[in-house]
Amino acid sequence: MNNDERLSLAYDYMHYFHKNDATGHDVAHVNRVLQLATYVAEQEDVHDLLIIQLASLLHDTVDHKLTNVDEAIQRLKEFLQKLSLSEKQEAHILNIIQYMSYNNGKNNNIDLSIEGQIVRDADRLDAIGAIGIARTFQFAGHFREPMWVENDSQRIDHNATTNYDDWSPSAVKHFYEKLFKLKDLMHTTTAKQLAEQRHQFMKLYINQFFDEWYFEG
Structure with a gap:
């Protein structure tokens, strides 16, 4: 074969x-x-x-x-x-x-071969950026989770440490508990370069999301 x-x-x-x-x-x-x-x-x-x-x-x-x-x-x-x-x-x-x-x-400290690192990088790249955003909301909708549940944080600075563990499940929470972390977990130089642009796009998106959610006119 x-x-x-x-x-x-x-x-x-x-x-x-x-x-x-x-x-x-x-x-x-x-x-x-x-x-x-x-x-x-x-x-x-x-x-x-x-x-x-x-x-x-x-x-x-x-x-x-x-x-x-x-x-x-x-x-x-x-x-x-x-x-x-x-x-x-x-x-x-x-x-x-x-x-x-x-x-x-849990798997971040598991050593993978270079082939494994490449497949992991590729999978993580598809979890961020424009496609990653779309997939996140698709996944949340499928499992009947809301887009966002308001909490005491209101305006959130995703560059700062936030206590997202206390948030109710939502698509937006997933950005903080996983997606914003992936850029720094890439293995290969190529994936790190691709991840940077996708990461910045997600930050812009979340800023725009909250601007619209908490619209003040």
């Missing part, structure tokens, strides 16, 4: 899993992660594209927000065995997929 055949089968596996997604973890998201990861790998002169591309395609098929993790991992292991990969390659892909997610910051 050649690599094009492996990637085609992985795409089909991914497409079947994500085809009806309405949370922002859809086929389009996975395609963007794949494209970003491939771009970052090329810029960083990393050549093991098969590992990167397979991990990118399959990374959300074991996401705890979308499926039963234990069952999903078992299905994924069985699928990878069909690709005629070496045991080392299978283990590498599974390691990336299992430990690349943000997971409320």
Whole structure:
């Protein structure tokens, strides 16, 4: 089996899993992660594209927000065995997929290979910027969370430390508990450069959001 055949089968596996997604973890998201990861790998002169591309395609098929993790991992292991990969390659892909997610910051200290770092960077890049904003509100709406719940902070300076732990769940809270942190958690130089512009766009957006929410005329 050649690599094009492996990637085609992985795409089909991914497409079947994500085809009806309405949370922002859809086929389009996975395609963007794949494209970003491939771009970052090329810029960083990393050549093991098969590992990167397979991990990118399959990374959300074991996401705890979308499926039963234990069952999903078992299905994924069985699928990878069909690709005629070496045991080392299978283990590498599974390691990336299992430990690349943000997971409320719990995985930030998990060491990943350079291939894993690239896939993690790509996934995090798609969580910020204009697309990240859209996905955040899509995700919140799907799980019936509001855009924003007013609290004593009222006007919030997102450059300062804020006690967002006490806030009620909302799409905007997600910016503070995760999205604004991602810029500083990128691994590769290429991803850091891409993240900076996307981060600044989110800051502009949130400023505009609060200007409109608390409009005073």
